[in-house]
Structures are given as structure tokens and as C-alpha cells.
Amino acid sequence: MTRDYLRRLGIAGLTGFSNLGRATVLWARAMWGLPRWADVGLLTRQMYQVGVQSIMIIVLSAFAIGAVLSLQFYTQLANFGAQDSVGVGLALVLLRELGPVVTGLLFAGRAGSAITAEIGLMKTTEQLSSMAMMGVDPLHRVLAPRLWAGMISLPLLTLIFNAIAIFGGVVVGVHWLGADEGSFWSGMQNAVDIWNDFGKGMIKALVFGVLVSWIAVFQGYDAEPTAAGISAATTRTVVLSSIAILATDFVLTLGMYGNFGS
Amino acid sequence: MDQDSLIEISGLRFSRGDRVIFDGIDMAIPRGQISAIMGPSGTGKTTLLRIIGGEVKPDAGEVLVGGYDVCRLSRGELFELRKDIGMLFQSSALFTDMSVFENVAFPLREHTELEESAIRDLVLMKLNAVGLRGARDLMPSELSGGMARRVALARAIALDPALIMYDEPFTGQDPIAMGVLLSLIRRMSQALEITSLLVSHDIHETVSIADNIFLLADGKLIAHGDPQSLREHPAQDVQQFMHGEPDGPVPFHYPSDDYMFDVLGNSV
Numbered sequence: 001m002t003r004d005y006l007r008r009l010g011i012a013g014l015t016g017f018s019n020l021g022r023a024t025v026l027w028a029r030a031m032w033g034l035p036r037w038a039d040v041g042l043l044t045r046q047m048y049q050v051g052v053q054s055i056m057i058i059v060l061s062a063f064a065i066g067a068v069l070s071l072q073f074y075t076q077l078a079n080f081g082a083q084d085s086v087g088v089g090l091a092l093v094l095l096r097e098l099g100p101v102v103t104g105l106l107f108a109g110r111a112g113s114a115i116t117a118e119i120g121l122m123k124t125t126e127q128l129s130s131m132a133m134m135g136v137d138p139l140h141r142v143l144a145p146r147l148w149a150g151m152i153s154l155p156l157l158t159l160i161f162n163a164i165a166i167f168g169g170v171v172v173g174v175h176w177l178g179a180d181e182g183s184f185w186s187g188m189q190n191a192v193d194i195w196n197d198f199g200k201g202m203i204k205a206l207v208f209g210v211l212v213s214w215i216a217v218f219q220g221y222d223a224e225p226t227a228a229g230i231s232a233a234t235t236r237t238v239v240l241s242s243i244a245i246l247a248t249d250f251v252l253t254l255g256m257y258g259n260f261g262s
Numbered sequence: 263m264d265q266d267s268l269i270e271i272s273g274l275r276f277s278r279g280d281r282v283i284f285d286g287i288d289m290a291i292p293r294g295q296i297s298a299i300m301g302p303s304g305t306g307k308t309t310l311l312r313i314i315g316g317e318v319k320p321d322a323g324e325v326l327v328g329g330y331d332v333c334r335l336s337r338g339e340l341f342e343l344r345k346d347i348g349m350l351f352q353s354s355a356l357f358t359d360m361s362v363f364e365n366v367a368f369p370l371r372e373h374t375e376l377e378e379s380a381i382r383d384l385v386l387m388k389l390n391a392v393g394l395r396g397a398r399d400l401m402p403s404e405l406s407g408g409m410a411r412r413v414a415l416a417r418a419i420a421l422d423p424a425l426i427m428y429d430e431p432f433t434g435q436d437p438i439a440m441g442v443l444l445s446l447i448r449r450m451s452q453a454l455e456i457t458s459l460l461v462s463h464d465i466h467e468t469v470s471i472a473d474n475i476f477l478l479a480d481g482k483l484i485a486h487g488d489p490q491s492l493r494e495h496p497a498q499d500v501q502q503f504m505h506g507e508p509d510g511p512v513p514f515h516y517p518s519d520d521y522m523f524d525v526l527g528n529s530v
Binding site for chain 2: 029125126127129130131132133134135136137141
């Protein structure tokens with residue numbers, strides 16, 4: 001019983017490391033040589049698919065999250081008569097954490113799953129094989145534009161998310177609940193550091209962009225070429241991306257804003 | 263390497279799990295001729311095409327294509343070699359996000375520096391050859407299986423490769439399209455000296471155009487030669503396959519328990 005359990009644990013560990021190794025080789029091969037001018041059209045099309053088409057869900061979610069945050073901050077801060085500081089809390093929590101993390105999670109659900117399903121279906125219908133047999137490397141033609149598009153799009157979507165969320169916060173905090181508008185903006189301006197808050201948040205977004213597009217592309221390329229295989233791969237993309245984003249966010253926060261214990 | 267052979271395979275071994283697909287196969291595909299690989303279902307005919315194209319690596323053996331061992335080429339060298347190989351997939355494998363025209367233009371755009379007008383002319387010529395010039399603006403989802411296969415054939419011959427591999431090219435074709443396809447494959451072989459290697463179960467059609475037939479069974483090459491010599495081959499398994507007989511040394515059924523026992527169980 002114990003031996004069987006250990007054996008299965010060992011197999012799972014080895015499979016995990018083997019997949020990580022294959023995914024790393026795949027990423028390195030796909031990224032090699034790009035971007036070239038000839039691939040700008042492919043990159044643009046993918047940025048439209050994964051970036052522009054994700055804007056609606058980002059905008060709606062950002063407005064709702066900004067509004068809810070503002071509501072919560074206002075309610076709590078009002079206990080201390082500090083409701084005019086809503087803008088400070090809102091900006092810091094969005095720029096440092098929620099902006100990149102929530103955008104990454106939404107991006108994994110909307111664009112990551114689509115990338116996996118598309119590449120998985122191309123594999124199932126032998127489109128990747130036929131491309132390779134024509135002497136065109138699918139790693140460069142299919143995978144690389146999606147990897148680059150994910151890396152570029154996620155920071156841009158995070159910018160949009162932050163802006164809309166702050167707008168949602170203003171609508172609720174200032175225009176509805178009645179926090180002072182001057183204090184709202186000036187507090188935010190004084191508290192936010194362009195590098196420490198905004199810059200580091202953008203670095204997080206870039207890292208999440210690399211992670212999500214890498215996981216999505218590998219899961220699609222590695223999917224079992226059946227309907228059930230594509231379904232399982234799509235699910236794995238969303239689950240693994242979400243875990244990767246949350247775990248990496250913790251590590252990055254620890255590294256960027258360290259000295260929590262001292 | 264024999265100057266008259268475009269493909270030379272020696273000592274090829276390949277397994278999937280415990281199942282041996284090829285158990286030491288040697289064969290030479292003559293240059294500029296039409297060769298057919300035939301055999302019962304599941305003998306690895308498609309796998310052999312994929313090994314020749316370098317998509318699948320064998321466990322052992324040497325596969326020379328135009329003098330290059332595809333098993334030992336680097337990824338870049340393999341992709342370079344493939345520019346001179348066309349392959350028609352069993353599933354057609356058209357790019358579903360591109361129109362018929364763009365599918366056929368794809369290899370030309372990727373591998374040549376031709377002007378758009380020249381690409382247009384070439385694509386229309388290739389589509390005309392398969393009778394689908396009028397379907398250039400359709401999407402793959404709007405094509406029947408037979409039409410999709412003809413578009414895939416037009417795409418496979420777009421660059422006039424030295425070798426074209428066809429995986430079941432006749433499946434799903436109506437009698438008219440079948441006649442045109444047979445004549446097209448024959449003309450390309452004779453006029454352009456393209457080497458054609460086809461996998462097919464359609465004995466009548468294959469025998470009518472093939473210069474050589476290689477018959478595979480049980481992981482081995484059991485016979486090869488011109489169609490006439492195979493028809494008159496003394497071996498029983500060759501005769502059974504060439505004449506489509508249900509009874510003979512090659513079983514129709516996948517290995518299984520006794521039929522009566524399987525159905526009635528212990529009540530027998």
C-alpha cells in the first residue's frame with residue numbers, strides 16, 4: 001500500500017519535472033529568432049485575438065472591483081473619519097496587487113483557454129503536422145506569436161484595468177458616497193510612487209503574461225489529440241495559470257516589498 | 263546510395279508500447295516513379311510516411327531521403343529538406359482560418375519571394391488542376407471531404423516538390439474526381455519526374471497507376487514489385503490482399519477470444 005503510494009508519487013514527480021523540462025525547451029525554441037519584421041502581421045493578429053478581445057471583460061470587471069473596493073474602504077475609513085483617503089488605499093491596492101493579479105486571472109480564463117483550445121484543435125486536425133511537413137516550423141509560425149502577444153497584452157490590459165478600476169472607485173467613493181474629490185486625487189498623487197507602486201505592478205503583469213501564455217501554449221501543443229484531451233488541456237491551462245499567478249505574486253511581493261518580518 | 267532511388271530505408275524498427283509496427287524493413291523507392299505502400303489496416307503505412315517525412319523517429323534503422331538521413335538531421339536541416347516534399351494528409355489538414363486560395367498560397371508565401379500576381383497565377387493553376395478554381399474563396403468548413411482533399415493536393419503540389427506523399431488520396435472522391443486525380447498523379451510523375459509515394463486501400467485505382475507496389479504485413483515487407491508480378495505472386499497472403507479475399511493467412515478480425523465464448527460466456 002505504502003510502496004504503491006510512493007511509486008505513484010514518484011511517477012507524478014518525474015512526470016511533472018519532465019513536463020516542465022519539455023515546456024521550457026518548447027518556450028525557448030518558440031521564442032528563438034522572434035520578433036522578425038515578417039512576423040509583425042501574425043503578432044498583430046494575435047494581439048487582437050488575445051488582447052483587444054479581452055478588453056470588454058477587463059473593463060467590466062475592473063469597474064465592478066473598483067466600485068466594491070471604494071465602497072469597502074469608505075465604510076471602514078469612515079469609522080475613523082478618514083473617508084477622504086479612499087483614493088490612497090484604492091490606488092495602492094490596485095497598482096501593487098489587484099491590477100496585475102485580477103487581470104492575469106481574467107486573461108487566463110478568457111485568452112489562455114482560447115489559445116490552448118485553438119492550438120489543441122490545430123494539433124487534432126493535423127494542421128500543425130501539415131505545416132511542419134511543408135517546412136514551416138509551427139513553433140515559430142503558431143506558438144511564438146501567441147507567446148509574444150500574451151507577454152505584450154497583459155501589461156497593457158493591466159493598465160486599462162487599473163484606470164477603469166480607479167474610475168469605478170471615483171464614481172462610488174466620490175460621486176455617490178461623497179468623499180472629497182480634491183483629497184481623493186491629491187492623496188493618491190502623494191502616496192503613489194511611480195516606480196515602487198506602478199513600475200513594480202507592471203513588472204508583475206509582464207511576468208504573469210509570460211506565465212499564462214507559456215502555460216496556455218504548452219498545454220495546447222501537448223494536448224492529447226482528442227475532444228476529451230482538448231477539454232482537459234483547457235481546464236489545466238486555467239487551473240495552472242491561476243495557481244502560478246497567485247504563487248508567483250506572493251514570491252514577487254516578498255522580493256519587491258521585502259523586510260516584512262523586520 | 264543507389265542513384266535511381268530517392269528514398270532508401272534499411273533495418274527500420276519501430277514500436278508503439280509493446281506493439282511492434284516495423285520489424286526490420288528494407289526498401290528503396292525509385293526516383294521519378296509512382297510507388298504504392300499497401301497492406302492490411304493497422305500495419306503502419308501512414309506511420310511509414312511520417313517516418314520518411316521525419317515527423318516520427320524510428321527506434322532503429324536508417325531512412326535516407328535524397329541522400330540525407332532524416333533521423334539524424336537537425337530540426338533546421340529537416341525543415342529545409344521538407345521544402346522539397348509535399349504531403350497529402352488523410353484528414354486533408356487544411357488551415358481552417360484560411361480560405362481555399364490562402365491555403366494553397368501558404369507554402370508559396372512562406373518559401374518564395376514571388377510577387378502577389380505570380381502567387382495568384384500559380385494558385386489558380388494548381389486549383390484548376392484539381393478542378394476547384396471556382397472554389398477559391400470558400401472556407402474549408404464549406405467543402406466536402408473529397409473537395410478538401412483536392413485542395414490539400416493543390417497545396418501539396420504548390421511548390422512542385424521532388425517527392426509527394428499521398429495518404430489515402432482516393433477516399434471520398436466521386437468517379438469523375440477520381441479519374442482526374444489518377445490522371446493528375448500520373449501526369450505529374452511523367453512530365454515533372456516527381457516521385458510519388460502513395461498509401462491506399464483502393465487496389466483497383468492504385469494498381470492502375472503505380473509502377474511499384476510494396477506490401478506490408480505483420481511489421482515486415484512481405485512482397486514488392488510491379489502490379490503484374492504481385493498479382494501473380496505465389497504467396498497466399500499476397501494473393502489474399504491483392505484479390506480482397508476474406509479468408510486466408512491475413513486475419514480480418516483483430517486478435518480476440520473465441521466469438522461463441524465471448525457472446526455466450528459460461529452458458530456454452
